[in-house]
Each structure stands twice: as structure tokens, then as C-alpha cells.
Amino acid sequence: MLSNNPGAVILLVVFLIGAAMFAVGTLLVRRDRAGREPAQTAETQEQRLELVERLVMVGQPWCVDELRTIREKDPDPLVRDSADAALMVIASR
Numbered sequence: 001m002l003s004n005n006p007g008a009v010i011l012l013v014v015f016l017i018g019a020a021m022f023a024v025g026t027l028l029v030r031r032d033r034a035g036r037e038p039a040q041t042a043e044t045q046e047q048r049l050e051l052v053e054r055l056v057m058v059g060q061p062w063c064v065d066e067l068r069t070i071r072e073k074d075p076d077p078l079v080r081d082s083a084d085a086a087l088m089v090i091a092s093r
Contacts, residue, residue, distance in 0.1 A: 048079045056086040064090055 052070060055063040064087065071083040
């Protein structure tokens, strides 16, 4: 079938080259992410803790809702504890 249709051969070659490039690109991105993961985690933890601090400063009802969501859903126990403490501070006002 392929020998009768040169367009099919060209299409197959282009497809295989594209699939190989996709596989190599995926491997490179995964390797790059694995090398950066600890720094990103520390940075995002710091940003989430800063968010909690700012929500305490504002102290509006929508901030309480956001802090409850952080307390329930954040994967980091330090951030969850910080949100819990922030809720206590707002409640004491």
C-alpha cells in the first residue's frame, strides 16, 4: 500500500519525525521541571504565606472565606496552620 502511494510514505515520515520530536521535548521538559521543583515549592509557599498575612490585614468577610478555603485545601501544613491562626486573629477583633 505504501509503495503505491508516495504521498503516504512522506506523510508517514513526517508523522514519525513529529512523534520523535514530541517525545524528546516531553523528556526535556520533565527533566527541567524535576530540577526546579524544590525552589518553586519554597517560592510558592512563601507567596501563599504572604497571601494569608495580607488577608488578615484586610479582614473583610470575603477574606474569612478565602482563609477557610486555604485552611481546608492547601497541601502545605505550615500554610494551613497560618490560615487557621489568621482566622483566630480576625475572630478576636
